[in-house]
Amino acid sequence: MYLRTLLEVQAEAMTTISSERLAELAGVNAAKVRKDLSYLGSYGTRGVGYDVDHLLVQMSRELGLTRDWPVAIVGVGNLGAALANYGGFGDRGFPVAALVDADPSKVGTMFGGHKIRDLDDLPALVEELGIAIGIIATPAAGAQEVADRLVAAGVTSILNFAPAVVTVPDHAQLRKVDLALELQVLSFYGQRESIGASLREELGVSAESKESVG
Amino acid sequence: MYLRTLLEVQAEAMTTISSERLAELAGVNAAKVRKDLSYLGSYGTRGVGYDVDHLLVQMSRELGLTRDWPVAIVGVGNLGAALANYGGFGDRGFPVAALVDADPSKVGTMFGGHKIRDLDDLPALVEELGIAIGIIATPAAGAQEVADRLVAAGVTSILNFAPAVVTVPDHAQLRKVDLALELQVLSFYGQRESIGASLREELGVSAESKESVG
DNA sequence: CCGACCTTGTTCGTTTGTTCACAAAGTCCC
DNA sequence: GGGACTTTGTGAACAAACGAACAAGGTCGG
Structure with a gap:
């Protein structure tokens, strides 16, 4: 996931990226990003962030993506x-x-x-x-x-x-x-919502609006 | 996953199933099966197990699979x-x-x-x-x-x-x-294996053989 | 009707994973 | 060159998931 995000970042000609920004783009917590990346080694620079190109090389190598897999x-x-x-x-x-x-x-x-x-x-x-x-x-x-x-x-x-x-x-x-399993999981939530909707209708309550977590 | 397994079990004309057997078929722990099924209610019978048909009905209902979802x-x-x-x-x-x-x-x-x-x-x-x-x-x-x-x-x-x-x-x-992500994850393990293989080759060590967890 | 046996439902300790928080390290501006 | 500021790397707190273990409940043969 980081790899994909980094490729996008690279395409936008950014040379470095902070864990915070990468976390935002990848949809995870910044501490998690740093901990995950630390498994590759200490490739970040404090005060600056991570070198995008270098991170991509290290990550591709670690993931075995430097060759084709038929x-x-x-x-x-x-x-x-x-x-x-x-x-x-x-x-x-x-x-x-x-x-x-x-x-x-x-x-x-x-x-x-x-x-x-x-x-x-x-x-x-x-x-x-x-x-x-x-x-x-x-x-x-x-x-x-x-x-x-x-x-x-x-x-x-x-x-x-x-x-x-x-x-x-x-x-x-x-x-x-x-x-099919993925759809069944969605069906489960859809079902709950239907129940919620009919309940609310019955009770005359309006649906609560929640904010996205991003 | 349980639903799928239960459908297979039903096809084999079994009327009841224990958490242990269901766990084995679904590839999980028996305690987990019982905990999961307990969310549906107490539909098991101690000393006997769960009624397959009844469980299927309850589960389908809970998952919202009693109707089509376009x-x-x-x-x-x-x-x-x-x-x-x-x-x-x-x-x-x-x-x-x-x-x-x-x-x-x-x-x-x-x-x-x-x-x-x-x-x-x-x-x-x-x-x-x-x-x-x-x-x-x-x-x-x-x-x-x-x-x-x-x-x-x-x-x-x-x-x-x-x-x-x-x-x-x-x-x-x-x-x-x-x-692609799924394949990349596999590539990661493939890569590790390649490294392991070349390391072992270099060191003259034979690959350890592990038993399947089933 | 009783005792041996089986299986569930749930508690509790353990493990795993995530997040917070902060010291250490480095940049950048004046 | 020095101080303010930024960002990493990681230890410690927190949270979630897992699995072993066991009491409670129920069956079944005699």
């Missing part, structure tokens, strides 16, 4: 296809290097400039293309097996879009994005 | 188009009811069965279609304005896919999904 998308259904077409990954250093599916009728066909490969080809793909990250975009039922096969093939970073609990060995990293 | 996708670029085509939202009670874009050359054209509407139409769409949730899939630069206009139009729940810090008034709810 990703494989497993599951070329609705979501997988959508993600494959979405250009945002490649732009940010995560080129989609392979598409994989278990469905024999899909394997061998082209999609978005890639020939869809079989799940069994995973080890070869890792070897040939240096796949570092696997994206699971299969139905929930197949997610765990795909994860297992990704790990077996040597992929140690997995991003799971399938709405299922998936576990991996400790040496592998797993993150999950559950789109 | 969503509007703002920004029909790569990501917006991908999300619009992805059927997963509708299946889960969040039908895509409208597509909105600021680009005049897109407005009026059809996409995935919807005529793309102008940003200015938002208040009317909220009125006509009962849009409850707005999904921001624009470039980062436009995200804040879209959020402001969604809120102004009466949408109080927003899911932001744009890689930008967006703020909303306190009465509105905002959640964000940053796909």
